Amino acid sequence: MSDNSGSVGYDTPSDASYRIYASISFAILLLGVGVPLWWHTTAVPRVTLPYDGIAQLSNLDIKISTRILVAALTENRAKLLVEEINRELKSAELYNLQISHAVISSNLISSAITIHDLEKIAINFDVQVGELLLLEVPNLSDGVLAGSHRTIFFSPEASGLKLTQVLSNWILLNKSVALTRNALAEPTQFSLDKQNRRRFPASSAYDVLLTLVNPYPDKLTVDWHLPNVIKEYIEPFLDELSVVANFTVKSQWLYLVPLDVTPKQIPDSSVLGRHYALPEDVLPQIITPLEKKLASQVSLNPCINLVMYTPPCDKAPLHIYTRSGHRSKTSSNVEAFLSPRWGGVVIANPPIESCIDVEDNQMVTFSPEASSIMGVFIAHLRLLLGIPDKEPIPGAALVRLDNSKPREWELDALLRIRAVEQLTSAKLTLQSLAQLLEEISNIVITDTVGDRINGALKWVEDSADKLRHGKLMEGFASSKEAFVTAEAAFTDPSLLALLYFPDDQKYAVYIPLFLPVMIPVLLSLRNIWRYFFSKTEENETNKGELTEETKEIDKPKTD
Amino acid sequence: MRSWVILFTLSTCVLSAFSLEATETGHSNNWAVLVDTSRFWFNYRHVANVLSIYRSVKRLGIPDSQIILMIADDMACNPRNPRPATVFNNAKQHINVYGDDVEVDYRGYEVTVENFVRLLTGRLPPETPRSKKLLTDEGSNILIYLTGHGGDGFLKFQDSEEITSQELGDALEQMWQKRRYHEILFVVDTCQASSMYEKFYSPNILAVASSLVGEDSLSHHVDPAIGVYIIDRYTYYALDFLETVEPSSSKTLSEFLKVCPKRFCISTVGVRKDLFRRDPKNVPVTDFFGSLRPVELTTSTVNVSPVQLNNTNSPKKPVIKYKYVDQFPDLSYV
Amino acid sequence: MGLLTDPRAGNGAVIKFVMKWEKLLCLTLYVTGVIWFVSLAYPDFNDNTYFSENALLPGLVTNEFNEDGGAKRFHDELLAEMKKYPDDMPYPWLLAKFRQLNLDVYTHNFTLNYPLSQQKFTGQNVYSILRAPRSASTEAIILSVPYRSASSIHLTTAPSIALLLAFAKFCRKQNYWAKDIIFVVTEHEQLGMQAWLEAYHRCTCGQDGVLIAGDLVGRAGSIQAAINLEMHSFKIGSIDIKVEGLNGQLPNLDLVNLANKMCAKEGIRRTFQRRADSNPKDKIRKWWYQFVTMMSMVSTQATGVPTGNHGVFHRFGIEAITLEGFAKSGSGTESTIYNIGRVVESLIRSLNNLLERFHQSFFFYLLPSTDRYISIGLYMPPLALIIAGLFIKAFSVWLKLQESTEKKDGESDAVKQAKSEELVLSHIAWEVLWTHILGVATLSAPRLFTYIGIKFHLATENSVSLGLLLLTIVMFIGTLCFERYRTYETASLLYVIALIELATMLLCISMHNFSLALVAAVVYVPAALTVIPKKGNESRFHNLRCIPWILLHPLCLACTVVAVYTHFTFPDYTIIAFALKWIQASKQAIVFGIIDSMVYGNWLYSVTVCVLLPTWLIFWIVVTSKPILRISK
DSSP states (O other), X not given: OOOOSSSOOOOOHHHHHHHHHHHHHHHIIIIIIIHHXXXXXXXXXBOOOOHHHHHGGGGOOOOEEEEEEEEESSHHHHHHHHHHHHHHHTTOTTEEEEEEEEEOOHHHHHTOOSHHHHHHHHHTSOOOTTOEEEEEXXXXXXXEEEOSSSEEEEOTTOOHHHHHHHIIIIIIOHHXXXXXXXXXXXXXXXOOOHHHHTSXXXXXXXXXXXXXXXXXXXXXXXXXXXXXXXXXXIHHHHHHGGGTOEEEEEEEEEESOOOSSOOEEEEOSSSXXXXXXXXXXXXXXXXXXXXXXXXXXXXSSOEEEEEEEXXXXXXXXXXXXXXXXXXSOSSOSEEEEEEXXXXXXXXXXXXXXXXXXXXXXXXXXXXXXXHHHHHHHHHHHHHHHTOOOOOOOTTEEEOOOOSSSOOHHHHHHHHHHHHHHHHHHHHXXXXXXXXXXXXXXXXXXXXXXXXXXXXXXXXXXXXXXXXXXXXXXXXXXXXXXHHHHHXXXXXXXXXXXXXXXXXXXXXXHHHHHHHHHHHHHHHHHHHHHHHHXXXXXXXXXXXXGHHHHHHHHHXXXXX | OGGGSOOOOGGGOOOSOOOOOSSOOOOOEEXXXXXXXXXXXXXXXXXXXXXXXXXXXXXXXXXXXXXXXXXSSOSTTOTTOSSTTOOBSSTTOOOBTTOSOOOOSEXXXXXXXXXXXXXXXXXXXXXXXXXXXXXXXXXXXXXXEEESOEETTEEEETTXXXXXXXXXXXXXXXXXXXXXXXXXXXXXXXXXXGGGTTTOOSSSEEEEEXXXXXOOOOEEEEETTTTEEEEEHHHHHHHHHHTTXXXXXXXXXXXXXXXXXXXXXXXXXXXXXXXXXXXXXXXXXXXXXXXXXXXXXXXXXXXXXXXXXXXXXXXXXXXXXXXXXXXXXXXXXX | OOGGGOOSOOOSHHHHHXXXXXXXXXXXXXXXXXXXXXXXXXXXGSEEOOOOOGGGOTTOSOOOOOTHHHHHHHHHHHHHXXXXXXXXXXXXXXXXXXXXXXXXXXXXXXXXXXXXXXXXXXXXXXXXXXXXXXXXXXXXXXXXXXXXXXTOSSOOOHHHHHHHHHHHHHHXXXXXXXXXXXXXXXSTHHHHHHHHHHHHHTOOXXXXXXXXXXXXXXXXXXXXXXXXXXXXXXXXSEEEEEOOOGGGOOOOHHHHHHHHHHHHHTTOEEEETTEEOOOOSSHHHHHHHHHHHHHHHHHHHHHTOOSSGGGGTGGGTOEEEEEEEEOXXXXXXXXXXHHHHHHHHHHHHHHHHOSSOSOSSOSSEEEEETTEEEEHHHHHHHHHHHHHHHHHHHHHHHHHHHHHHHHHHTTSOHHHHHHHHHHHHHHHHHHHHHHHHHHHHHHHHHHHHHHHHHHTTOOHHHHHHHHHHHHHHHHHHHHHHSOOEEOHXXXXXXXXXXXXXXXXHHHHHHXXXXXXXXXXXXXXXXXXXXXXXXXXXXXXXXXXXXXXXXXXXXXHHHHHHHHHHHHXXXXXXXXXHHHHHHHHHHHHHXXXXXXXXXXXXXXXXXXXXXXXXHHHHHHHHHHHOEEOOOTTO
């Protein structure tokens, strides 16, 4: 552009073209290289996520297919029962019962006399994990008897209603399962009931911590070998549950940790002439100070605390009084209570005999009776891990547990409840995470998180599919995998990486930096455009008009 | 109180789903997250605030393993403290709130916005020890107490960064979605404190703030011996109230909400109840400030047959005599 | 308009306006600037001081200082010692006292090689460190007192040494110190303090080999703040808070506020520039009172000479003030050493609370009274207005030059024009160069002058002032004799350069020493604006414009200022006595200026000689040059 007159005219046309090329190179450097580079370096690395798949999880219908075989003596009876059970349990949420029937010959059963024999017969039926056999036994003393394997025996007199009741309340626990899911999914609408609140939340591993508290080791020596006790009583039980989770069992002795409350002395007619009372109301106050010393927080897994407390002779026997003013258990020397989701406490009093004629500060040796104490602890563990006590049903009975192992159908029920719990939890976690990641666009999504989310989604679908096809064990395994993976994805530390550099701040940082540089560049674009545009025009017009024309164009520029 | 000690009887198991009643608490454990966000000697009062609350909740029964105590500075060991290893919340020095048994989980420069949000949302690195984790579940009642220097919509951490009310609201929502709490009592003692809870949108939160937007929260008094303001007004009166609470007492949250009328606090205490679905009149203070685990008596046992132990008496270990090892040779002379 | 594609900004209405109203504009800006500055002392235009630093926690503690009895004993002992050694510092006594308090105590020797003669002076400081009991020795606070022997011409500081010892005794018993406290007793006024600080920081501020600071045996951490005590009496009527430091540097306003507040808390009358706050109802009278106080500060600050030992701290980033206590004169309450001790206790305890260096409040301010301040944001605009006239003038002269060349260029061809321009440019460059070389030469001349002076057995001050005088006369003659004929264009361009250099220099100085810049601007700007290069058609009175420029020669100006000071200091002298005193004082003032720059690194002399003098010379050339006709015509 040859230039105007207003000021000193140093410009020649070649100067003008140099200037234009200079500004072109600026523009290319800034707009062509700078801006894309900036865009690339400030972009948040995000792996693409299966948002659609996660959104569809809300339609995911969990149905546990359960096969039940009704084996009756006559076909009529079998059909009738199938019909009746089907009718009653049709409404069971989350369940898809497939009830078939079979006829057995009475000869087969009649040879069996004991329960043991019956169980042996039941083995002949091919009953898989999660399935159930209802077997009619002609001369059964109880109406309905739940066996220790996956069999329920019923007498010819037992009604379908009774069977249904046993199925629903003891075995399928359909209401518990539904409530578990609902309380997780809609916590504002539903809340867990007492029975389900007792259970520890789902986890892939638990610690079981057995603690023996001997507050006055100078007065009482407890002769107990904890590792042996654990090996003999607790481990067989936990081995059975090893499909549910991994368990780590630890034991410890605690000395010099007395109760924070002082029990009241109450005279009685025993040899010692007195006992000590611990009212039920103060029990919660015992747990809190105890908890401080338990060191249960050494591992990251949920810890099931099993505490055995041995009072010394001068403070024994210690008995718990209920709120109504009675002793909770009159017969035994062992008293116990449980705190939901925490653990159980057993008070083991030394036998009265050994405490008679004990002088002050004399050492007494106490060998606790393992079976009664461990029986209580096993009962606690069952409750805390999710095997509820069976509410009595008139006319129905349970085969007594003769060792610490849980019944097989109890295990199935636990698997079902845990599967539903883990599946629902994984689903909710994924949905929440997807919502978060969708809403906040500058959270970094690393490959690890992406893989985990994809994996969890796959496991959730897989688990739901397996459960729908009646494969309880595989369905449970998948749900556990889904739960663990979803949890890991949600709590991945990298998700907080860029949270504190939101868009508004980003632009607030860059605009003051870029704007002063960009405005001249952008504005000069117009001049570049005009330079080349008018040049092409120039070529068309004759050269005589050239100076005038450019002057005209430049006029508004000088203002 | 009665509602949380549940009498165990087999017959009362109700297996049907039921809606929450107004008075039903439904929580199974208590946690407390107590945060002092400001450092420096002249912010002594914030440390005193948070340690006082810590003392109260501990007295009322929340164990240390369930208290996450974040303190940005160590006042007790500050060289300016004329009484080393003590922190008082009263010029008359009744109580050393830094007495024995204070377990600080996050201290000094660990108290950051990032760590606080990580703590709440559970997004902590896997190697984090348990004492630094908020291992709550859907049955946990959480008391969150924050104190420091705040402004309209933010709370300063460490004099270098701040958490905005939006970030806090989002963090709480993620906790809710992850079922990390049952109910939250959110107490914040800063300037313009009520701005911190305005952006909350998750259910079951009762929020209390020492001042409204546009108001300053003031300190209560100076200890002329130490030469600093020693406690903030709101916390001072809140503690006054909490000192009268016992684990078994039946004081309700509605009383707690009224602890600091304007003539004491000078600022107006802000309360947000719309997210909380229970009536504070029916909620005992100990639902948040204490921790009493519900207890059930055990009546049923599993009959375990006595196992014949193969080796009841384990071989007695030989008695080992311990002695000190020789001192490591001092190489400095070589 | 694309900035990248058009190097010429618009020459539209603004330029025309500037060219048309240039004179009026410059005048208005100057007058507005001066009036604005003067009115800053009006109570409505300045603010009450306040604390910005939270960490100070001023006055929240109950004071526990109770060593006034101890101070009394120390004082009595010290007076006895001083009688024994009327010319020296009683080192053994001081060392013993500190040792008795179980403090680390050290001595520090320093030497001054007097730069303008072959003399050597030595001195010794005593200092003692109280280690903070529970913190690492990373930070320190200084409490210092200049020791004045009985024979000193200054007022005694013995009571402050007694107070220092008593306070050290008190501090020893406290366990809350987070910073080390260094107690320093220095010799030879600021020289001792400067030497100690240089030794502490292992650096040299003035010329190498002048002040040999040596090294220190004991050190504490980085020094956060310093309080210098100059109590002239055991019972005092008022405390004067002195702030002005070397090169006009000031301590952080928070520290000044702190001292004021603590004095007020103890009920001690405090003054600033030896003027107590007066609070007349009449706003005009109040303004006048505050204006005088403010101008008093401006005049002290402008010299760049510290008013006390605190002044040498500032360059090390250490905030420092001096508390000077005067015996009661006239009515008013009297404060005992107990009260002053409590003030010191509060001060040190507040400083002990500091977590960072002072950074919150102002470093640039003027004080019209003890509790009001004028911040840099308020006082800079008036100065900027005054200086702006120079730029406008330069701009308009430049534009006029462009216009006139263009008019002529219309006829001549481009080659010729380029040639003449080159010629003019080399002339101009030469003029600028030699004036500045002369300035730098003058800077290093004093050593030469004294070297020659010794041969003629002249005293240092005589040889220096004589040398400078000779140099000036040579300059006058040189500029009057050679090359007086210059084209109007050359003169104008020189004028533009001089204007811009002056304006830039004033702005730069204003960043460091506002008062100096202000004084210089008020004096030089009107003179610079009235210079007009001759075109050849001016009246003969045009030469009168030379007269103010002679008076504005830095040497003349310095003598004038000294004359004013002398007049105020000795109002009752006769003219002859006054003249003698004046000449003597002027000579001394010049030598002090040179010595200050060599010992302390005071840059007043350097700037005057290196920048102001060349600028003045260029102006002088412009004023005295005679126009010639262009060769091309």
